[in-house]
Amino acid sequence: MRALTWHGRHDVRVDTVPDPEIVNPRDAIIEVTSTAICGSDLHLYDGVIPGMLSGDILGHEFMGRVVDVGPGSTLKKGQRVVVPFTISCGSCFFCKSKLYSACDNTNPAEKQDMTEALYGHSVSSLFGYSHLTGGYPGGQAEYVRVPFSDVGPIVIPDGMEDDDVLFLSDILPTGWQGAENADIKDGDTVAVWGCGPVGLFAVQSALAMGAGRVIAIDEFPNRLALAGKLGAEVIDFKRTNVLEALTEMSGGLGPDAVIDAVGMESHGFAPDTVMDNIKQNVGIGADSAHALREAILCVRKGGTVSIPGVYGGMLDKFPLGALMEKGVQVRSGQTHVQRYLPDLLQRIGDGDLDTQFMISHRLPLEQAPTGYQNFRYNQNDWTKVVLKPGTQVN
Amino acid sequence: MTPAAPAPAGPGDVSVSNSVWPMYKDYLPIHRSFRNRDPATLWLAGGLGALLGVAAITFYQVRGRNRVSYRPPDDAPVRAARRQRGRATVTGRTITIDRPRSEIYAFWRDFGNLARVMENVRDVSVEDGVTRWTIRGPAERDVTILTTVTEEVGDERIEWRSTDASQIEHRGRVILRDAPAGRGTEVTLDLEYLSPGGELGRFVAKALQAEPHLQARRDLKRLKMLLETGEIATNANRRSAA
Ligand SMILES: NC(=O)c1ccc[n+]([C@@H]2O[C@H](COP(=O)([O-])OP(=O)(O)OC[C@H]3O[C@@H](n4cnc5c(N)ncnc54)[C@H](O)[C@@H]3O)[C@@H](O)[C@H]2O)c1
Ligand SMILES: [Zn+2]
Ligand SMILES: [Zn+2]
Numbered sequence: 001m002r003a004l005t006w007h008g009r010h011d012v013r014v015d016t017v018p019d020p021e022i023v024n025p026r027d028a029i030i031e032v033t034s035t036a037i038c039g040s041d042l043h044l045y046d047g048v049i050p051g052m053l054s055g056d057i058l059g060h061e062f063m064g065r066v067v068d069v070g071p072g073s074t075l076k077k078g079q080r081v082v083v084p085f086t087i088s089c090g091s092c093f094f095c096k097s098k099l100y101s102a103c104d105n106t107n108p109a110e111k112q113d114m115t116e117a118l119y120g121h122s123v124s125s126l127f128g129y130s131h132l133t134g135g136y137p138g139g140q141a142e143y144v145r146v147p148f149s150d151v152g153p154i155v156i157p158d159g160m161e162d163d164d165v166l167f168l169s170d171i172l173p174t175g176w177q178g179a180e181n182a183d184i185k186d187g188d189t190v191a192v193w194g195c196g197p198v199g200l201f202a203v204q205s206a207l208a209m210g211a212g213r214v215i216a217i218d219e220f221p222n223r224l225a226l227a228g229k230l231g232a233e234v235i236d237f238k239r240t241n242v243l244e245a246l247t248e249m250s251g252g253l254g255p256d257a258v259i260d261a262v263g264m265e266s267h268g269f270a271p272d273t274v275m276d277n278i279k280q281n282v283g284i285g286a287d288s289a290h291a292l293r294e295a296i297l298c299v300r301k302g303g304t305v306s307i308p309g310v311y312g313g314m315l316d317k318f319p320l321g322a323l324m325e326k327g328v329q330v331r332s333g334q335t336h337v338q339r340y341l342p343d344l345l346q347r348i349g350d351g352d353l354d355t356q357f358m359i360s361h362r363l364p365l366e367q368a369p370t371g372y373q374n375f376r377y378n379q380n381d382w383t384k385v386v387l388k389p390g391t392q393v394n
Numbered sequence: 395m396t397p398a399a400p401a402p403a404g405p406g407d408v409s410v411s412n413s414v415w416p417m418y419k420d421y422l423p424i425h426r427s428f429r430n431r432d433p434a435t436l437w438l439a440g441g442l443g444a445l446l447g448v449a450a451i452t453f454y455q456v457r458g459r460n461r462v463s464y465r466p467p468d469d470a471p472v473r474a475a476r477r478q479r480g481r482a483t484v485t486g487r488t489i490t491i492d493r494p495r496s497e498i499y500a501f502w503r504d505f506g507n508l509a510r511v512m513e514n515v516r517d518v519s520v521e522d523g524v525t526r527w528t529i530r531g532p533a534e535r536d537v538t539i540l541t542t543v544t545e546e547v548g549d550e551r552i553e554w555r556s557t558d559a560s561q562i563e564h565r566g567r568v569i570l571r572d573a574p575a576g577r578g579t580e581v582t583l584d585l586e587y588l589s590p591g592g593e594l595g596r597f598v599a600k601a602l603q604a605e606p607h608l609q610a611r612r613d614l615k616r617l618k619m620l621l622e623t624g625e626i627a628t629n630a631n632r633r634s635a636a
Pocket of ligand 1: 038039040041042043170171174193194195196197198199217218219220223237261262263264265266267268290291307308309310311333334335379
């Protein structure tokens with residue numbers, strides 16, 4: 001089959017690789033019909049997440065048709081499913097507590113050593129991501145082996161388009177969990193850093209959860225405009241001092257909750273960003289966290305910091321003083337996708353959530369490298385790229 | 395002001411055959427100022443010295459405060475100690491498996507099952523109460539460990555020890571306890587390897603000990619996967635690679 005493979009920093013290629021087959025009883029094989037490029041893939045593309053190997057198949061946002069099942073799978077051939085990017089067993093303590101991305105049993109035992117050394121404990125596996133999280137072949141491919149297929153995938157009713165439901169695999173639940181973690185009370189003011197796909201869904205979710213005001217922060221006019229259309233007020237951080245603006249816009253109080261939907265590759269020409277980037281370049285530090293530092297300074301006393309943005313390593317220059325002195329609470333995590341799927345599918349069906357508005361480009365799988373390049377360097381216009389393995393380059 | 399101790403040699407005094415030094419030596423503040431005995435330099439040297447002094451005192455303070463011999467024993471298992479003494483390597487690990495004790499005990503007591511979860515074990519067979527563990531050795535040569543059960547308490551613990559005929563001297567035990575809050579069973583595996591017999595035995599024992607905590611940890615995790623989910627997770631895309 002054809003699949004997008006990682007070969008190093010800024011080097012991804014569509015290669016021919018062996019087709020997957022059923023390996024374990026609970027496996028299913030999915031023929032991919034739609035798969036997206038995510039901001040998390042950009043962290044891999046930029047080489048800032050540790051634990052990648054040359055030849056790894058990327059992609060963790062995908063859906064398709066079931067073409068083969070193991071004896072332990074509950075899926076049936078021919079069903080259309082969206083697959084969560086977190087691989088979860090459904091039967092460990094964490095899965096039973098609905099902490100699916102903390103699953104104990106999906107990260108192969110020999111992969112857990114490195115994760116334990118770095119994070120203290122191993123976490124669940126993710127498709128198409130670092131070997132710290134299992135190194136499972138991902139979904140930017142024609143076929144995917146989906147382990148524990150009786151727990152993750154959600155069956156999509158006929159009549160719903162791929163592009164309506166594809167984002168159930170990751171960014172919609174991620175934006176939703178980001179807002180849920182912000183502990184929003186009716187009428188709250190919520191500030192969201194980053195108007196990428198995750199930030200945009202966080203804006204939409206925060207409004208759905210009763211936020212009185214959502215203020216979205218980014219530098220790209222087109223992305224800010226999308227947030228504006230959802231009902232957010234916007235701040236361009238290149239033109240405006242964010243701390244001052246947010247304090248003024250919230251009557252001197254500061255936002256009740258702040259959401260960091262930027263993650264480990266913060267933009268901007270701030271001194272801490274320059275330092276972080278130097279460290280990223282020489283490989284001694286993973287995280288560039290200007291947005292997070294700023295968010296912690298901006299949030300009101302006793303407020304909540306929600307971090308859906310991804311971080312991988314050891315951060316320094318962290319405003320722990322502000323966090324402690326202001327009595328702020330922090331919540332974070334890879335998304336427990338399985339927890340949200342039935343509810344979010346229902347909301348999409350009811351027309352409560354718009355999921356297609358952010359898709360700017362649809363490309364055949366063969367053009368995935370172009371998609372990566374533009375999603376990385378042309379962020380204003382390329383807001384979300386969906387790859388269609390079934391279609392040909394014309 | 396009293397002059398400081400004799401000034402250390404500046405970079406210009408070091409016998410560097412490199413022709414770059416002469417070119418730049420006038421720009422090197424240390425070189426220039428030591429010759430001139432600029433008071434600012436003396437202050438700088440004094441300051442640096444004081445800083446080093448404080449650092450050294452702090453180091454000894456912290457080290458003294460953390461000295462193990464002053465410490466009363468704690469409740470942690472020995473294998474979690476920062477340093478182990480003696481010739482044996484003790485390794486082990488505790489893991490919680492969401493299954494009743496009886497089920498885990500039954501699985502373990504049937505030693506043949508363990509070849510499925512133990513990475514280095516190729517085969518396990520039992521004959522006349524002696525368990526023969528075939529361990530993957532270097533260059534396709536296998537090593538055999540022969541063990542007998544030395545103590546067992548149903549649903550609670552099994553202890554075993556190598557026989558004289560074994561190529562490696564080994565002791566091990568598994569202990570099962572009810573986990574709190576109905577979370578299943580806490581399984582503790584302790585392994586000890588002693589001086590091995592023969593060249594091959596030495597090699598394998600070394601390999602087993604190279605990363606003392608890995609073996610027990612990985613084996614227990616695979617056991618947990620098998621008992622909780624019915625399979626052992628792998629990222630392999632093809633059966634041949636699994
Ligand atoms: N928690 C999870 O499970 C999960 C899942 C998916 C994605 N993520 C993470 O969420 C983050 C965002 O993902 P995405 O797909 O939206 O990525 P993206 O790269 O498309 O969006 C990031 C946005 O942040 C903006 N930005 C950069 N620096 C900023 C700053 N200093 N202030 C304000 N905005 C700034 C960028 O301009 C960009 O629009 C990534 O870190 C991604 O890895 C997390
Ligand atoms: Zn993603
Ligand atoms: Zn689990």
